[in-house]
Amino acid sequence: MKQINIGGVPEHFNLAWYLGLKNGEYKEEGINLRWKDYFGGTGAMCKGLRNGDIDMAVILTEGIVKDIIAGNKSKIVQIFVETPLIWGIHVAAKSSYQTINDLKGTKAAISRYGSGSHLMAYINAENNGWDIKKDLVFEVIKNLDGAVEGLTEGKADYFMWEKFTTKPLVDNGTFRRVGNCPSAWPCFVIAVREEFLKTNKEDVKTILNIVNSTTAEFKDIPSIDRMIANRYEQEIEDVQEWLSLTEWSQENISKQTIKKVQDELFALNIIPEKWEYKDLVFDL
Structure with missing residues (x-):
């Protein structure tokens, strides 16, 4: 076989x-x-x-x-x-950021360079009229567990991941979703x-x-x-x-x-x- x-x-x-x-x-x-x-x-x-x-x-x-x-x-x-794919844009539940535009110039958690979370951060930036060179900063967190740690401890400010996969983390008060970004x-x-x-x-x-x-x-x-x-x-x-x-x-x-x-x-x-x-x- x-x-x-x-x-x-x-x-x-x-x-x-x-x-x-x-x-x-x-x-x-x-x-x-x-x-x-x-x-x-x-x-x-x-x-x-x-x-x-x-x-x-x-x-x-x-x-x-x-x-x-x-x-x-x-x-x-x-x-x-x-x-x-509907990407949810997440912040820590206690974060002061309330809208997608609040995240302009802050640090995006990404699983790794070249990953979906990395590429979609660019697309989200473009959708919102941000300056790609100035308004995108990255922190590599490896995976969803890393994102929980990174956002909770303030190593990064927001994280993009599939909306329904992360929904349990929104429901239990770990993350708060401030918006969505569907792929095209x-x-x-x-x-x-x-x-x-x-x-x-x-x-x-x-x-x-x-x-x-x-x-x-x-x-x-x-x-x-x-x-x-x-x-x-x-x-x-x-x-x-x-x-x-x-x-x-x-x-x-x-x-x-x-x-x-x-x-x-x-x-x-x-x-x-x-x-x-x-x-x-x-x-x-």
């Missing part, structure tokens, strides 16, 4: 992978798919792909586009979640190392077919809202809202979307140049 390593964030978006693994669907096809949770998010997964620790990743679109252009020899093979494109894609793709194309297709059959019917799974609420320690009302806002995809990313992502990243000086579609995306 062939072992294939895949990484993703330990969040509700990726429950479809867990269900397929639990049901033994990959093993039935001769694939020992090993899932690795990346609490550090996109930056940590990019490193995992570069090092060969994982063969595939379920990763933020803007993060992998940036890292491929920066030398990560991987390709996008499919959109996983079609809808945008499908949030998660599936990326595969080029070297692995060359010799394992059929296995990648098989893996995608299995997860796609789960995501196509995900919302129809009996008591899926309760399952998510229990597994990810969320309120059922929040899960139901999240399900109503989220759509999965079984298609590859379009040329138009790749152009949109690159145009935005280039305008913010996050990438030094724009690449051709074929250099970022592989059609299976």
Whole structure:
């Protein structure tokens, strides 16, 4: 049986992978798919792909586009979640900051440089008319636990992370959310190392077919809202809202979307140049 390593964030978006693994669907096809949770998010997964620790990743679109252009020899093979990610903008519960504009020029906690929390801080700054060079200051905090410590102890002033993942921390009085910042494109894609793709194309297709059959019917799974609420320690009302806002995809990313992502990243000086579609995306 062939072992294939895949990484993703330990969040509700990726429950479809867990269900397929639990049901033994990959093993039935001769694939020992090993899932690795990346609490550090996109930056940590990019490193995992570069090092060969994982063969595939379920990763933020803007993060992998940036890292491929920066030398990560991987390709996008499919959109996983079609809808945008809603980034909550959080401060410590006792912080004096009340609005997004209060945060201009203060210190943003980011999991690491090149991560989603880093890139979206630029997009939030642009959305609010801030000076990118003067009004953005960063503090690396590694992950969500690091953000709790960093904001509570005053090492950083605000932190951007997926709204529903951080909602329990808002509910329990650790964070206060001062606003939201949705991404302007499908949030998660599936990326595969080029070297692995060359010799394992059929296995990648098989893996995608299995997860796609789960995501196509995900919302129809009996008591899926309760399952998510229990597994990810969320309120059922929040899960139901999240399900109503989220759509999965079984298609590859379009040329138009790749152009949109690159145009935005280039305008913010996050990438030094724009690449051709074929250099970022592989059609299976």
